[in-house]
Amino acid sequence: MNIVILLGAPGSGKGTVAAALASADERLKHVSSGDLLRGAVAKGTPAGVEAKAFMERGQLVPDALIARMIKDVVAETEGDVTMLLDGFPRNLAQAGILEEMGAPVRSVVLIDVPDEIIQDRIAGRRTCPKCKAGYHVKNLPPKVEGVCDRCGAALEIRKDDNPETVKDRLAVYHADTEPLVEFYRSKGLLRVVDGTTGVENVAAAFLKAM
Numbered sequence: 001m002n003i004v005i006l007l008g009a010p011g012s013g014k015g016t017v018a019a020a021l022a023s024a025d026e027r028l029k030h031v032s033s034g035d036l037l038r039g040a041v042a043k044g045t046p047a048g049v050e051a052k053a054f055m056e057r058g059q060l061v062p063d064a065l066i067a068r069m070i071k072d073v074v075a076e077t078e079g080d081v082t083m084l085l086d087g088f089p090r091n092l093a094q095a096g097i098l099e100e101m102g103a104p105v106r107s108v109v110l111i112d113v114p115d116e117i118i119q120d121r122i123a124g125r126r127t128c129p130k131c132k133a134g135y136h137v138k139n140l141p142p143k144v145e146g147v148c149d150r151c152g153a154a155l156e157i158r159k160d161d162n163p164e165t166v167k168d169r170l171a172v173y174h175a176d177t178e179p180l181v182e183f184y185r186s187k188g189l190l191r192v193v194d195g196t197t198g199v200e201n202v203a204a205a206f207l208k209a210m
């Protein structure tokens with residue numbers, strides 16, 4: 001098992017690219033910290049109950065809470081698998097936790113998208129609550145408006161995708177997550193791909209870069 005970390009602002013396309021690559025190659029496993037947390041919130045587990053308020057405000061949940069979940073997934077992933085780790089680490093402390101776990105990080109790929117484009121992308125984002133597939137009303141529309149292509153469930157707008165919370169999430173990204181770019185660059189692990197060229201092109205560039 002080895003790990004490729006996806007770095008990028010909320011709405012940069014990390015989840016879309018990771019899901020597209022994982023569905024095309026069974027040796028790639030997409031692990032999204034946001035999906036793990038939303039699953040815990042939906043189930044009402046103790047971790048989910050604790051995480052809910054942080055997520056609704058667009059803030060990071062406590063490091064130990066998300067680190068425990070990631071540790072479990074890392075421990076249960078074996079064999080000839082590359083984990084596409086989407087959303088973790090989100091700050092330098094979490095990067096330290098990942099190192100302490102001894103997780104074998106092969107590379108870190110930054111999906112680079114300017115803030116102006118991010119706002120527009122998140123405004124059009126739609127998500128399947130059942131199978132987690134992601135869509136965009138203009139850039140990646142479902143075949144039938146409001147309905148998931150994969151499982152037929154009604155698509156939703158994520159609670160934290162409203163413009164006010166998006167502003168907060170972007171501020172958190174710049175303050176807490178962006179320092180990881182230099183951190184991983186200094187280790188020689190960082191690759192950068194242009195995230196504005198369309199899903200297929202970004203996925204192809206990502207695959208080359210990782």
Ligand code: AMP
Nearest residue numbers: 033034054055059060061066087088090
């Ligand atoms: P995402 O789906 O990656 O945009 O994550 C949605 C929300 O989940 C974030 O705004 C945070 O509140 C929380 N979250 C996801 N990953 C992490 C993480 N690694 N550390 C702390 N909070 C996280």
